[in-house]
Amino acid sequence: MRKVLIIGAGKSASQLIKYLLNKSESEQLEITVGDLAKENAQKLVGNHKNGSVISLDVFDKEQRQEAIQDATIVISMLPARFHIEVARDCVTFGKSMVTASYISKEMKELDAAVKEKGLIFMNEIGLDPGIDHMSAMQVIDRIRDNGGKMLLFESFTGGLVAPESDTNLWNYKFTWNPRNVVLAGQGGAAEFIQEGTYKYIPYQRLFRRTEFLQIEGHGRFEGYANRNSLKYRSVYGLEDIPTLYRGTIRRVGFSKAWHIFVMMGMTDDSYKLQDTENMSYRDFLNLFLPYSPTDSVELKLRHYLKIDQDDLLWDKLVELDIFNPDKTIGIKRATPAKALQRILEDKWTLAPEDKDMIVMYHKFGYELNGEKKQIDATMVNIGNDQVETAMARTVGLPVAMATLRILNGQITTSGVQLPISKEVYEPILKELEDYGITFKEYQVPYLGYNPENVGG
Numbered sequence: 001m002r003k004v005l006i007i008g009a010g011k012s013a014s015q016l017i018k019y020l021l022n023k024s025e026s027e028q029l030e031i032t033v034g035d036l037a038k039e040n041a042q043k044l045v046g047n048h049k050n051g052s053v054i055s056l057d058v059f060d061k062e063q064r065q066e067a068i069q070d071a072t073i074v075i076s077m078l079p080a081r082f083h084i085e086v087a088r089d090c091v092t093f094g095k096s097m098v099t100a101s102y103i104s105k106e107m108k109e110l111d112a113a114v115k116e117k118g119l120i121f122m123n124e125i126g127l128d129p130g131i132d133h134m135s136a137m138q139v140i141d142r143i144r145d146n147g148g149k150m151l152l153f154e155s156f157t158g159g160l161v162a163p164e165s166d167t168n169l170w171n172y173k174f175t176w177n178p179r180n181v182v183l184a185g186q187g188g189a190a191e192f193i194q195e196g197t198y199k200y201i202p203y204q205r206l207f208r209r210t211e212f213l214q215i216e217g218h219g220r221f222e223g224y225a226n227r228n229s230l231k232y233r234s235v236y237g238l239e240d241i242p243t244l245y246r247g248t249i250r251r252v253g254f255s256k257a258w259h260i261f262v263m264m265g266m267t268d269d270s271y272k273l274q275d276t277e278n279m280s281y282r283d284f285l286n287l288f289l290p291y292s293p294t295d296s297v298e299l300k301l302r303h304y305l306k307i308d309q310d311d312l313l314w315d316k317l318v319e320l321d322i323f324n325p326d327k328t329i330g331i332k333r334a335t336p337a338k339a340l341q342r343i344l345e346d347k348w349t350l351a352p353e354d355k356d357m358i359v360m361y362h363k364f365g366y367e368l369n370g371e372k373k374q375i376d377a378t379m380v381n382i383g384n385d386q387v388e389t390a391m392a393r394t395v396g397l398p399v400a401m402a403t404l405r406i407l408n409g410q411i412t413t414s415g416v417q418l419p420i421s422k423e424v425y426e427p428i429l430k431e432l433e434d435y436g437i438t439f440k441e442y443q444v445p446y447l448g449y450n451p452e453n454v455g456g
Helices: 014-027 038-045 061-069 080-093 111-116 131-145 178-182 203-208 254-264 281-286 297-305 312-319 336-348 390-407 422-435
Strands: 002-007 029-035 051-055 073-076 096-099 120-122 149-161 190-194 197-201 210-215 219-225 243-251 356-368 371-382 415-417 440-444
Touching: 002 014, 002 061, 002 390, 014 029, 014 038, 014 051, 014 390, 029 038, 038 051, 061 080, 073 080, 073 390, 080 096, 096 390, 111 120, 111 415, 120 390, 131 149, 131 356, 131 371, 131 390, 131 422, 149 219, 178 336, 190 219, 203 219, 203 254, 210 243, 210 356, 219 254, 219 356, 243 254, 243 356, 254 312, 281 297, 281 336, 297 312, 356 390, 371 390, 390 422
Parallel strands: 002 029, 002 073, 029 051, 073 096, 096 120, 120 415, 149 243
Antiparallel strands: 149 356, 190 197, 190 243, 210 219, 219 243, 356 371, 371 440
């Protein structure tokens, strides 16, 4: 039996584990899931005869190394910053490794050692990054193979709530790590290139510079820029492309409302607040408003934001119960971002029967035989419930499929890599279709950069 070690049993691991357990008999696999909270892993493994769980603290070197030594291949579903310790052990003990996270600088530095041992460290093989890479490269390679020249590439992905479970004014619920949602866009200006001109959007304006997207059968969405689109020119072999932009999808109106929190300073994670353990939601909001001995928090906020009481933005704030004097943050020395996350989790956590929705949208502009053309490709996938989410499916299945193909010698290129080669993306995209993860392509008139598509 070949031993697969999965480290981390979080929200994105359910479909990964299910896939490998379903394949375990035919593929001769033993699946071990390690998590600090062993009970979380047990829920996902159940009583399957080829599955087992262990309590695993990734910071316990002896425990971690013992588990890795016993494995044939390792999957790390930990938060991205924790992969590197696992990766170093995998090099030491000669184990290939798969993650869904972006390749960090520290991970990239292991490339020579990984190649020397003939190992495969497959990263960025989840949803975004992952399915976005594979589906983009499939079309880009096809255009170039046919003699076309790329002029434009735009790519957007969003984890949203499905229409049937959309029960709040924000048209949003958490489908992945809430902390990442609250901190989205921080750490520098968004960088991209538009019609040959480099463009930058500072964080404080990010959510007021949105592009409208129309997805057939699913309505209108908006997209805001991801942090650094420029690095994908070299990743995709598009060094000379005039327009390259990557963004995140939300329902129209979300970004304008989220901008309030950014402007107020409530998404800041760089300092800790006093007495948040006992602080009410209302008092937390009041921290960021001017002092007044007479005006209420509501009045001060309306004046500060210059919004009327009958504005939908106001209704969105009221819906979050952010003016409540009785609910407390309940976290000791929380940062503003952590306190805001606590408030949002009250309202935006998926209910057991709720369904989430993944939306991905690519635009490919190119020139072929002197004529400018454009292909739009869209993918929409809806989850089953709070556990079997579309997010878990689209993140976990590509990870599982890549792992199995590495074990079976169908992916052979060694080194620290991402899934942009045909040997990786062609079979995985084909198999994903069996699970309802499919792209629809539309040949549309070439639009280039259309300022009318930009909102805010």
